[in-house]
Amino acid sequence: MQITFTLTVVAAAALLGLGFAKGRRRLALSRAKHRSLAGHSRIAKWLARQVPGYAYDETRFFGCDGAPPEVQQARREGLRTLAEQFAQRHATTLAMTRQARQALPDLALTGSYRVPFQFSPELRRHLTVGAFLRAADGMWVEDADGQRLIDLTGSYGVNLFGVDFYKSCIAEAGETASRLGPVLGAYHPCVLDNLERLQRISGHPAVSFHMSGTEAVMQAVRLARYHTGRRYLVRFSGAYHGWWEDVQPGPGNPMPPRETYTLADMDERTLHVLRTRDDIACVLVNPVQAMHPNRNAPADSALVATRHGAAFDRAAYKGWLQRLREVCSERGIVFILDEVFVGFRLAPGGAQQYFGVQADLVTYGKTLGGGLPVGVVCGHEWLMQRHREDRPADLCFARGTFNAHPYVMAAMNVFLQRLETPAVQARYVGLDERWNARAEQLNRQLEQVGVPVRVAAMSTIWTVQFLQPSRYHWMLQFYLRAHGLALSWVGTGRLIFGLHFGDAEFGEVCDRFVAAALQMRADGWWWLDPARDAARLERDWRHKLLLEMLRARLPWWPVRAPPRGGQPAAAAPGTPDAPGARGAVNA
Numbered sequence: 001m002q003i004t005f006t007l008t009v010v011a012a013a014a015l016l017g018l019g020f021a022k023g024r025r026r027l028a029l030s031r032a033k034h035r036s037l038a039g040h041s042r043i044a045k046w047l048a049r050q051v052p053g054y055a056y057d058e059t060r061f062f063g064c065d066g067a068p069p070e071v072q073q074a075r076r077e078g079l080r081t082l083a084e085q086f087a088q089r090h091a092t093t094l095a096m097t098r099q100a101r102q103a104l105p106d107l108a109l110t111g112s113y114r115v116p117f118q119f120s121p122e123l124r125r126h127l128t129v130g131a132f133l134r135a136a137d138g139m140w141v142e143d144a145d146g147q148r149l150i151d152l153t154g155s156y157g158v159n160l161f162g163v164d165f166y167k168s169c170i171a172e173a174g175e176t177a178s179r180l181g182p183v184l185g186a187y188h189p190c191v192l193d194n195l196e197r198l199q200r201i202s203g204h205p206a207v208s209f210h211m212s213g214t215e216a217v218m219q220a221v222r223l224a225r226y227h228t229g230r231r232y233l234v235r236f237s238g239a240y241h242g243w244w245e246d247v248q249p250g251p252g253n254p255m256p257p258r259e260t261y262t263l264a265d266m267d268e269r270t271l272h273v274l275r276t277r278d279d280i281a282c283v284l285v286n287p288v289q290a291m292h293p294n295r296n297a298p299a300d301s302a303l304v305a306t307r308h309g310a311a312f313d314r315a316a317y318k319g320w321l322q323r324l325r326e327v328c329s330e331r332g333i334v335f336i337l338d339e340v341f342v343g344f345r346l347a348p349g350g351a352q353q354y355f356g357v358q359a360d361l362v363t364y365g366k367t368l369g370g371g372l373p374v375g376v377v378c379g380h381e382w383l384m385q386r387h388r389e390d391r392p393a394d395l396c397f398a399r400g401t402f403n404a405h406p407y408v409m410a411a412m413n414v415f416l417q418r419l420e421t422p423a424v425q426a427r428y429v430g431l432d433e434r435w436n437a438r439a440e441q442l443n444r445q446l447e448q449v450g451v452p453v454r455v456a457a458m459s460t461i462w463t464v465q466f467l468q469p470s471r472y473h474w475m476l477q478f479y480l481r482a483h484g485l486a487l488s489w490v491g492t493g494r495l496i497f498g499l500h501f502g503d504a505e506f507g508e509v510c511d512r513f514v515a516a517a518l519q520m521r522a523d524g525w526w527w528l529d530p531a532r533d534a535a536r537l538e539r540d541w542r543h544k545l546l547l548e549m550l551r552a553r554l555p556w557w558p559v560r561a562p563p564r565g566g567q568p569a570a571a572a573p574g575t576p577d578a579p580g581a582r583g584a585v586n587a
């Protein structure tokens, strides 16, 4: 009896202790989440589903910031002029874009989310951005009407050395691979040279080839889980790693987060979680987050009442990566550096070289394919193994029909060979200094003319910043286009330059940029009520936006009278902005 009683007490105490320890670990995990929505995938997803589709009518489109009638009129005129210019200069390209829009949901998505969704339908009645190009050379792209624009999209980061570089990589690759042709499964001999060069660059002995950056990351995470026997992946708030389930647990993914912890970047509490949990297989880092830790990649669709914010502190981020590295080593957690975007852009040896940190697994992609689609993982031999001699049936399967495609391997080979030439190596000399000085140069010009715009740089990766609140910053992308600067669909949030931009080319970008900003200011989009405090104004706008959404979501709810400028207008049924449609991107 006495024994039974003692055993029961011991068991209860053990259970209590276990529960307490579990509770503490749970609390530590919650505390390591960034306080923004980017740190709370489930809540962000839920909220994204609640955002109602609604659109501004014409009056509200031009006056939602309370601008006086004459300013609204200037905006109307400005938009009309832009629309006429676009229609005249790009008629064929725009007709092709309209034709493709219905059949290409991708195009419909990017078209709708170039700007905050409330403005999108009215804007589209006036302005469309052409989605077709027929030629490119140097820093230029040419649309189907023969209009030439300076390309600041960087082809999502692929274009590091100029389009002509990649054209010749592909042409040479075609010759190299043509005798074999698209025979898959076996390797083209050039793969041996690729392996050797990638081993040197990554500092790792083992390599695997994939078809995209997304797949490379999938493979790296799968290998980490296989070899550690643990389930959880740690990623940082706001970081992009492709569009696959586990690395995109928030809005945009219909599935709820599962084996992913999204933790705060550059935060002690994250290190505490890594030190104290036993279920973490790997930590995944996208170094571009150094520019905007804990925030999503900036996009104009999110410029609802405020500005993009960014600042790059190389030393601070380097210190953070080194501490992460140490904790991962202590805890047997696989440290994965996802260099799909920044690899080869910051330094010839990639982010590992640039930040002085050695990862367990490194993923590459984009530019490494020499212009063709690719994903690569490099890592320790033991981590890259996909089978066990002692457990022959326990595999980590990863194959793909087109992996190591001869043409891709040959283009990669040209890329890697050229990377080591003195001419290409020379382009990296003083890279950051050059691009920092260029950012300063443009900022000086912008300051001199008194427009509320600046840029922030992480080497050749730039983002536009705004110095004052406005509901219309997103209009800048259209003025830039009118002045011959092509941005990707995320707009002013990300400008990507290549190392081929010389001083003269950059000077041309500056002149056009300044002219665009001046025209936008002249057209009244940056009007600001001089009597209002900027910080309060921003808060008020956010508050108003919330009310607008509530009103659109709960039309029966007796909220106060509609804001100045008219009722929320219904979008055309069936459009992404129609009531009931999801406005996930802006949430």
Ligand SMILES: Cc1ncc(COP(=O)(O)O)c(C=O)c1O
Binding pocket: 156, 212, 213, 214, 215, 217, 240, 241, 242, 243, 286, 338, 339, 340, 341, 342, 365, 366, 374
């Ligand atoms: C850091 C990072 N990882 C992965 C990916 C996905 O690469 P892909 O678009 O080739 O699938 C991207 C794409 O932008 C990226 O920036």
